[in-house]
Amino acid sequence: MAEPKEHPLMEKIVSLCKRRGFIFQSSEIYGGINGFWDYGPLGAELKRNVKELWWTGMTRKRDDVVGLEATIIMAPQIWRASGHVDTFADLMRECPLTKKRVRADQVEPQSGTPIRFTGADSKISGWKVERNIRVLLSNGEHIEHARRKAREFFAIGSVDSKTGDWYQLELKGEIAEAPVVDSVDFHPESGVELGEARPFNLMFKTYVGPTATEDDVAYLRPETAQAIFAQFKNVLETCRQKVPFGIAQVGKAFRNEVTPRNFTFRSREFEQMELEFFIKPDEVIEAIYGNVATVPETGHPGEPLPNWGWQAWHQYWVDERVRFYEGIGLSRQTLGFHRQTPVELAHYARACVDILFKFPFSKRNEQGELIGEELEGIAARSDFDLSQHERFSGKPMGVFDEDLRTAWGKLDETKKAELSNRYYEARLKYLTKSGVEVEKAARDAKEDADNLAKGQYIPHVIEPSAGVDRLILALVANAYSEATSTDDKGKSETRVIMKFHPRVAPIKVGVFPLLKNKPELVAKAREVFQSLRGLMMAFYDDGGAIGRRYARQDEAGTPFCVTIDFDTLGEKPELLNTVTIRHRDDGRQERLPISELPGWLTARVF
Template sequence: MAEPKTNELMEKIVSLCKRRGFVFQSSEIYGGINGFWDYGPLGAELKRNVKELWWTSMTRFREDVVGLEATIIMSPDIWRASGHVDTFADMMRECPMTRKRVRADQVDPVSGVVYRFTGAKAKATGFTVEKAFAFLLKKGEHPESARKKAKEFYALGSIDAGMKDLAGIELIGEATSAVENSVDFHPESNVMLSEARPFNLMFKTYVGPVESEENVAYLRPETAQAIFAQFKNVLETSRQKVPFGIAQVGKAFRNEVTPRNFTFRSREFEQMELEFFIKPDEAIEAISGTVAKPETKGHPGEPQSNWGWQMWHQYWVEERIKFYDNIGLPRTTLEEYWQKPEELAHYARATVDLLFKFPFGTQELEGIAARSDFDLSQHERFSRKPMGVFDDDLRAAWAKLDDVKKQELTKRYYEARARYLTKTGMDSEKAAKKAKEDAEGLAKGQYIPHVIEPSAGVDRLILALISNAYAEEEVTDDKGKAETRVVMRFHPRVAPIKVAVLPLLKNKPELVAKSREVFELLRREMNAFYDDGGAIGRRYRRQDEAGTPFCVTIDFDTLGEKPELLNTVTLRDRDTMQQTRVKIDELLPMLLQRVR
């Protein structure tokens, strides 16, 4: 069957999400609140499965990563150190009539009448389209309705006398198609937007009973900074050594001015972030003699002691792609985008964005950044607490180096530290002095770790999985009638429901009893669902839309109507719709093998 068109596909996905209980709009009975979403029964299970798989792959299957769960509200000094207070902003433009804001890089072209707001009182009593428009807006009309009625009033030549007291609007022009340079106008009111200016994206709150500047705090806009702030505590209590990582899954909040594309860009969301701390290349070279760098594309294999930051960066890019493949997003569905030098954050050495083709366009799922030693250095500078580590291997290796090598490595480390300190605004003399102290610390086995950061959005990943799973196909029912089957082809690992147990008839006590027995057997090991409502074909379709990979049907053969089929069930595969007979005592191990 032909694929639905992009807009149609997104509409179908949104409709299915509500109909089957994946995603609901938050506060829907009160009209909803833009940028916030609730996950229904199926969505909550899907999301839980994804987070659990990420956590397991990151921490339980690895010896070099430990976990952290930090608070949402932290000291505001953390956000000053990270730069969020001063620089975490989108460029915004504002409609001077409605006071609504839009992101400067996301203004859609408009058509029809466009206006410039003058702010002056209308002195003349003569009638104009723009005055009628302003008058109707003042009365509370929706901008779209106000535009249409203003044109009608103009055609009739009539206007309310109170128009003279309204703020003036200057008519710029009319057009039936998109107006040239119309990205300068608000898409709802068609009024010319103000100049772009920064708008901080952090939600502000207050800690304590008094709402004062001294008590200002912020809901965290990312989960990473807590990891950096707790780095020394985790290092000392976990008995880890560099290289090692700290993982965290948690809520973050960004006051997006224009949340869009369903759950893709929200104001409340979850992140899965790893901060993997590594030795600077100068320390690696002192210890190992050389620094390994990538020679080919692809996975570099098991980590080695001589890996520099480039090898670690490539390693984590490949590890993240492998994770997506394991949960049903194969490499062919992803695109790697290596940011150009001019696109990189000032502290980043390299960043790879993993992109997915959503129905509304190709967008970022995850970023894997080589962040140098910026983060720990910033917190050391602002907190005045040491964030460096002592490495006994480095101190021992340094003592064996000849003077030429010591000078070479010291110079490189000094230059890197001096560049960082200068970028922070420190004057050149102080930066040189501090960089010299840091470089001399290498001889004592001391350095500030660098970090590789794979950072993924849970909600974006859930939307990608839903988009990738959605499929429609033509099938023929038992009566030979063609129909469209909607099926969610989730990988069994992430599927919200692993198996549905369906008695053929609900009014036969012996079938129901046996079905409940099988259901109890399965639900102890996986998320199972019991359904006895409606025709069996309709129940299959409901489970197809839920993405349930397997259905188990208990029929009269299960009870021994055919003696050779006693204590067997029908196992239906979601994707192929094929049905096979399976012995009940073989059912659980067979399903466990397929859903894990």
């Protein structure tokens, strides 16, 4: 398979993934299917380890996060409430000259005179074409400007475009049409009339039930998060948690991407690890604690405090997530960060920090440094999501807080008015932005503000949302390294060593008899293997020479290899029942009693 030469490292990684059984193309024997990938034996272990570490760290080791496992297909109204039906169904229009696409509803209005052409022919090559095109000539622009664009357009696919004679194309049927004002039909960059608007719905559609009519339409979830919001009240009522607390979920999501790209980085079926961490609105914090704690915008703010508002919680989760990545071998140098600007943020979002990984295919900035691709976004989403589901389902999503009610009663009137007003303004902004008519919005916002005084509010949410498959690719790219060695005969060869952090490595330990043709070594090795395999992923190998087995494990990324030799059997009595442990990254060996193996390994691989 000929790979492009742009990213030779990426080529090697893709090749290794197939060769060693990390990642295969889905349905390969049928020619594959665009945007879908399978995990082979090593990839499956790697992915399982990553998800397990996330889940354990998120839920089992925390007091304030519980888990959820929801279905992939849910009531389609969920996707109306979440906004996915609308935002995932954008109409796009394409510029026939630049091939760039713009959202039909976001074309910058242009004014000027449309010039129509009906075709062109070449005196030089005799080539001719008949196609209609309209180019907008902005006020004050010379007519040649439009002609040049038209020639460029007609030259696409012509012989003259190859010879460079395209600018001599003779245009036909030039007519200046009536001037237009604020037209959205022309590409702002090129001035060329945009193609017809076509819908780009990125949600996978399916039908529930055998009749398959339009009434039965449902969607494969494009993200796992919405189920968490939809089940928020059920979880709250059953898990004995109080805000602030979080709900975590790992699972598949589906997006009908326009262009799946970069190996598994953008797939149509992918897996997410998402946490929705519900917090009190700042007005509630201030009512109860008198102030809202502030924390620096970088660094870990320490153990959570009761008076943390959204900003502190957001910063807390950004740093918690970075710590997670560091804990599985992605150092800060390999990561990048992007704090979304107010323009990039959704209208309901307060802040969003993206954690990036610098892939070989990542773009570079002006300084030539890799920028990175998004592994995870940590968003402060206000109370938007629960509010949406409250509006769409008609079911209340607010929580009651005894502390708030008590505290509220002790506030002086000025403070009450101030907090109440701030909450009112926030609710009003949300409601009007959501298209609720002005009068009703004011009425509902007033009701929300009154409820606040009674101890009730809709929680805000901090959402760390990570892509598992992207992370796997990052770990693979990060682990990839080569070592070139030259043997006695001067023959040099390059070996691949996958330097996975032991915590994520698919195979934790390889177990070998030094020699295969000595039954007593084999028997002892099998015995050691059997004692380890229940504790962790262990791999027994007696094929080929010992060096070859080490090399094989290096390529799989196995951090430790245990070898049973004659000393294990007591050739040197003082070494009876000891084995060598060989370290992957430097080939270093040490000797350890078999009895200490489980503890020694467990301390390093979990």
